[in-house]
Amino acid sequence: MPPRNSQFSASEPALGYFYQPRYALLQLLRLPEDTVCFIEKDDDIDFTDADEGRILVSLKHKAPGDTLTNLSPDFWKSVRIWLEYYLKENCSTPSVSFFLYTTGNVATGSFLAAFLPNAPPDETLPQQVSEILAQSESKTIGKTKILLEKLPKDKWPDFFRRITIFDNQERIQNIPQIIINEKLRTVRPQFRRPVYERLEGWWTNECIELLSGRRHEPLRGSEVSEILSYITEQFREDNLPIDFEYAEPENGANPDSDDRNFVKQLRAIGLHSDRIRRAIIDYYRAFEQRGSWLRENVMLTGGELEKYDDRLVDEWARLREIVFEELANDSPEKLLQTTGRKLLNDLSTSNHPNLRIRTGVTATFVTMGSYHMLANEGTPRVYWHPRFEMRVADILHGRKP
Template sequence: MPDSNSKFSAAEQGLGYIFQPRLALLHALECPEDDLVFIERNDDVEFVEQDGKVSLGSLKHKAEGDRLTDLSTDFWKSVRIWLVNFKVTGRTASKARYQLFTTAEVSAGSFLVQFEDFVADGERRARDADAALATSKSELIGKITAELAEFDSDELADFYSRITIFSRTPRIDDIPGLVGRRLITVRKEFRQALFQRLEGWWIDLVIQTLTGQRSEPIKVQEIHDRLAMLADDYKVDSLPIEFNDKLPEGSIDATGDKRHFVEQLRALDLSTDRIRYAIIDYYRAFEQRSSWARANLLVSDEIERYEDKLVEEWGRYKALVCENITADSKDEACITAGRELYRWAEQSTGQLRIREKVAEQYVVRGTFHILANSTPAPRVHWHPRFLEKLAKALGVAA
């Protein structure tokens, strides 16, 4: 962990950057589906309602014990941003509201406590703000005072009446639990995993927006739709699918890989392309099963029972395709039978699912490869004489 006492520590700033999209996600889940979300447009986050009303939010994650006082820069820097928007959107004709979300607490004696009240007295706020600014000699406050002077008293009263401070906003590590309370259709022990997947998708969406890969605003409905889709993965007849586009790190060595399941495919004289896809399926299935196990999504012995099911079905089809293979059969006949058995496993086993709605093919194909890679002896094999060849290679009598 970083040393928060070091003068070089940027822990709080780092938390602040991560806090912004996380809090925006929490807030979005509370908004109507017709709302639009903009990230880093006119403020940290901006919500636009269907009738055109706009809420600009400044999001601040502060150190434990931080307090907002009359001249806190978090407030006045936000005011400066909001003034620009207020001016360009028509001043008193503007439809904008301005919100400061901060984990800090407003000091009891500060005039800023007025901004925590939804019933706003704009004239009083403007008068007290002017008095507070007059006590400062800082360059920043001086610039803000000059910018405020461009507005008449009615405009300032209107502007200040639009501001709300949400103090003691949930801290960054509290947000997953608050989102979890909105996931009541999902069993409690799975909510953390669901939040992580939702947040991963959300962060990717924010990055696309900030880098310009996505030009249109984010629809709140997109977030609700994604949440509903992810939540379906945690029902009793389904499991999350997370590796359908993942590849192993580094290069895939279809010609030099020495694992048993790969050697089995070479014994069938398969092309390097087919072997490469088999290595990918093995990787995806292995990583997926590990992910399910880490998230405690599997019931007792579920993987073992699934593997037993595949082994039995493999045995049935092997008995069929190898019915005419005898001790006198030539290797060409064995390769033909083995290829047919492997073709069946690749293309005709989609119905052999670990759960009814887990239809991704890499799960079953990859599990066959995991079984073919079992030690000390593979639980499934393709070439009818592969076990004999393996025994000879290991110097063990078949």
């Protein structure tokens, strides 16, 4: 593997590709909410909003210390892209602008300073462009020169006045903290990084959908705001983030071969395979979600999960006493199984707030998966079969009564 400073190193080009979606997210959060965005359409990023019109953005994530000079290929390649668009539109694009964002700096004394924001108008720009292009023997810049010759001279001022260079832009590794500082001030400090990571995870997936053609609509600023609001609400005192609602076990859910205690308990009450499969999935999701909460330290008080489990056991015991009340010592096995399923069903379909770890957490898998975790302990804290305590060896160890 070549060293990072090798001429063959791909680190900077690779960073450039990753830079596009991350920088687009930053800008979309800064622009008005009605802004829409495409990536890799007519340029690296394509913004459109009611106030600014259409903006074609070229991004250049350069090595530290890089400068933009009169004959920098980065600038002239972008000019070629914009020229192709401008000529395609027959120069009749009154509301389009061309922006170049670069992490480098415009070199001192370069004519490119005339394209920086707030630079005074320079009527000599077309003439300067001609003189500078005449100095270059670069094939890359030559392609731009050839294309520029197709543009009528009287259109040159209009074309070049649309170009703005924003130098010294945020580097890719700094953008997360910038977004956190600018947009997540209302989130508790310890939760800002998890909120950002969830936002970027969603955003990255949407960018992939867009680039792969599976998404046809542009990315919208209002959509980003909605998702950010949704994620932020999960970190309130009465809520918790839900990340595993649609997760599946890596090796699948196999009701017939799974030999864990909670599955054996479900077989003991005659639960159908499709429901056992659902229980296996709920167990997996709850296990992963609870682990994630602990890793991210989103619990506000120590022992919250343990207290939640105690509450689940208490609610289970209350309902068990009611459901099992009419059973007799000689109740047949079929009735015992039916009653055990009723206990499970009533807990599965109950919307009682005591079954939620917090009032805002409504995902069923959290409750039922936690119950299956309790049923899976070496000495299960909950059970479903009315005679479980008498038949624990039969149910968990396959012994005959």
